[in-house]
Amino acid sequence: MSDTTLATPEEQTAGTAILDIDQLTIKFGGVVALDNVSFDIKPGEILGLIGPNGAGKTTAFNVITGVYQATSGTITFDGTVLRKKKRYQITKLGIARTFQNIRLFPSMTALDNVLVGADAHSKVGILNAIFRTPYFRRTERESKERAHELLKFVGVAGRADEFSTNLSYGDQRRLEIARALATRPKLICLDEPAAGFNPAEKQKLMQLIRDIRDAGNTVLLVEHDMKLVMGVCDRVVVLEFGKKIAEGTPAEIQADPAVIAAYLGVEEEDVDDAS
Incomplete structure (x- = not known):
């Protein structure tokens, strides 16, 4: 696999965030799609971005990759602020993506x-x-x-x-x-790559995502299949109605009352009582 290495070690600085999102907000008229969202991704990490439908996950992808411009906040990639960068410029900097609908x-x-x-x-x-x-x-x-x-x-x-x-x-x-x-990315953003896959295909996809990381890349993953997310991600960020409600390891996220409430549609107090 040496000829298919996706990013050299020199392109990534250990311990430093390759992508830093700080108080990101985007509004469409009176609708706030993302509301002061902050998180980062370390080099070589697989980070999951999850949440119920309409949480703002794909909007975050679109802002990161230059489809939308943020209303406020900062996105810094590998030391470069991405504000007002064109999509092709962001690709050249080292961010690639896939789409929910195959293109x-x-x-x-x-x-x-x-x-x-x-x-x-x-x-x-x-x-x-x-x-x-x-x-x-x-x-x-x-x-x-x-x-x-x-x-x-x-x-x-x-x-x-x-x-x-x-x-x-x-x-x-x-x-x-x-x-x-x-495109030789340093960061690849996968938008629901397991959509329509059967269980066997999802297992192969999990291994492919690990192989991408092991080849020297960093992965940002949006996915609805929680078994896949929890099985492959190092950390997980959870959005709900455009706000970040949780961040942590898969085990921490699975036990977080706010996350359980968001997915089950119940109040946090009810979750606490049930536990």
Whole structure:
């Protein structure tokens, strides 16, 4: 796996947060989607971001990756403040993401979909491409080699030449992860990657997430499957109605009365009485 390393040790500073979110607020008219939310992620960590529907999880992803601009608060990634950064600039800094709804190029092969991600850091100019210079040919060969390695890494190596629209649902999910990894991120944000998976596929996904971390990356995970979250995450942050209500290890989160109340729809006092 040395050729598919996702981030070198020099790119991450041990003990320092790679992503720091400080009092993040975003409003849509009179609706407060995120309300003074703060948390951080350490290099090499798998952090789960969970909460009931409408809690603000995907909104947080969209602010981090530049889809939305925050109303107030600060996002700092690897020492750089992200405010007013364009999406392509954030990608170049080292943040990649997947989506709740698969967003592949259906008329392109699996290999070409991954190559689109690899292009994020391409330094090949238009003249190199037109005249197919030695530099262009070498870069193209290296990109294809890495794309094949990433397809193997996520488990769809045998489908490289198939159109993405012809892949199974699970393979499309894995292909989207491969495309995100092709951008060589330091942080990958996975938005409900287990949606539609059966139990066996979820087990494989858990191992893939661990493999991504073990290859040198940091993972921010939004997921509704609590067994998966609690089984793979180092820490968990819980949102409810745009506010952070809890943060801690999986064991701490599972025992937190506020989290139980948020998911069960009961008052915290009732949870305490029942326990």
